[in-house]
Amino acid sequence: ELKVEQNPLFLSMQEGKNYTIYCNYSTTSDRLYWYRQDPGKSLESLFVLLSNGAVKQEGRLMASLDTKARLSTLHITAAVHDLSATYFCAVDQNRDDKIIFGKGTRLHILP
Amino acid sequence: AAGVIQSPRHLIKEKRETATLKCYPIPRHDTVYWYQQGPGQDPQFLISFYEKMQSDKGSIPDRFSAQQFSDYHSELNMSSLELGDSALYFCASSLKHGAGYTFGSGTRLTVV
Numbered sequence: 615e616l617k618v619e620q621n622p623l624f625l626s627m628q629e630g631k632n633y634t635i636y637c638n639y640s641t642t643s644d645r646l647y648w649y650r651q652d653p654g655k656s657l658e659s660l661f662v663l664l665s666n667g668a669v670k671q672e673g674r675l676m677a678s679l680d681t682k683a684r685l686s687t688l689h690i691t692a693a694v695h696d697l698s699a700t701y702f703c704a705v706d707q708n709r710d711d712k713i714i715f716g717k718g719t720r721l722h723i724l725p
Numbered sequence: 726a727a728g729v730i731q732s733p734r735h736l737i738k739e740k741r742e743t744a745t746l747k748c749y750p751i752p753r754h755d756t757v758y759w760y761q762q763g764p765g766q767d768p769q770f771l772i773s774f775y776e777k778m779q780s781d782k783g784s785i786p787d788r789f790s791a792q793q794f795s796d797y798h799s800e801l802n803m804s805s806l807e808l809g810d811s812a813l814y815f816c817a818s819s820l821k822h823g824a825g826y827t828f829g830s831g832t833r834l835t836v837v
Contacts, residue, residue, distance in 0.1 A: 647825070657768070657815065657828040702767060712758055712781055713826060715767040 616641050616707045620716035628724050630692050635719045637686040637703035646686045647704040647713060648677050657702065660688075693723045727751055729818050729829035737835045738806050746801040746832045750818030756780070757799040758826065759791060762813040774799055775821055806836045 617640040627633055637646070648660040661670045663679035663686060670677050674697065676689045686703055700720045704713040730749040738744050750757050756775045760768035770783035774793035785791075788806075793799045803810060813833050817826040 649828075654813070654833070656830045659825060659827070662825045712770045712773055712783065714770070717767050 616643070616705060616714050618703060618705050618714050618716040620703055620719050622719060623717055624720050624722075626722045626724065627693055629694055632692065633690050635688040635690075635701055635703075635721075637688070637705075637716055639684050639686075639705045639714075641684075641707060642681075643684075643705045643707055644681065645706050645713075646679050647706075648686070648688055649702045649704065651700045651702060651718070653700075660701075690721075695723050695725050697721065698723045729816055729827050731814075731816050731829035731832050733832060734830065735833045735835075737837060739837055740806060740808065742806050742836075744803045744806060744834060746803070746814050746816075746834070748799045748801070748816030748818075748829060750797055750799070750816075751827055754818035754820055754827075755797065756819045756821050757793055757797070758817045758819075759785075759799070759801050760815040760817065760828075762815060762831075764812070766812075768815060771801070803834075808836050810834060811836045 619638045621636050646663045649657040650660050651657050661677040666681040668679045674691045679686045700718045702715050702718045704715045706713045732747045758773040759771040762768040771785040772791050773781045777793045788804050791801045813831045815828050815831045817828045819826045
């Protein structure tokens with residue numbers, strides 16, 4: 615059974631600092647997704663990582679994927695308050711399957 | 726660009742009532758997924774449909790049923806509602822062999 619683990623689950627940080635969220639998964643997968651969710655809102659797609667070594671960047675967020683280690687990271691550079699949200703990673707076991715979410719990382723950036 | 730449309734956005738029901746949630750996928754997407762997200766929880770997969778046939782089933786209670794219609798929209802029917810059914814219900818759509826899932830805005834169901 616596919617399991618997806620994120621850490622940390624809660625993160626409070628100062629504006630301007632850098633930090634990394636980690637996502638480990640238990641079985642082979644070739645697709646990993648990162649979503650952002652604001653309270654009570656929908657899931658906003660941030661990145662889709664499709665291959666080993668994939669790196670994608672959008673603004674202050676950068677995501678990478680190491681399929682051999684079954685690990686993805688979401689790196690936040692020089693955090694700003696607007697990035698406060700819950701970030702989920704999600705993995706599908708094969709291209710025909712549903713995606714399984716991690717527990718989410720609740721990020722709170724202090725002004 | 727067209728997105729995944731869910732209706733209603735909010736729904737309040739009493740215990741033991743029934744509810745029907747609707748989902749209209751992105752045009753030409755052939756797969757629909759339903760997820761349930763409780764307060765402070767991660768989304769949990771309920772059920773999916775591909776080309777109007779059920780393709781996978783997750784932790785969906787027997788009180789719930791779903792189907793996908795000929796126009797590819799999907800409905801989640803929930804009966805004998807319980808307080809614990811209060812949650813955000815998301816629908817997502819994708820192409821069977823495409824990359825990425827697009828989520829709708831969700832339906833917030835409150836059971837009182």
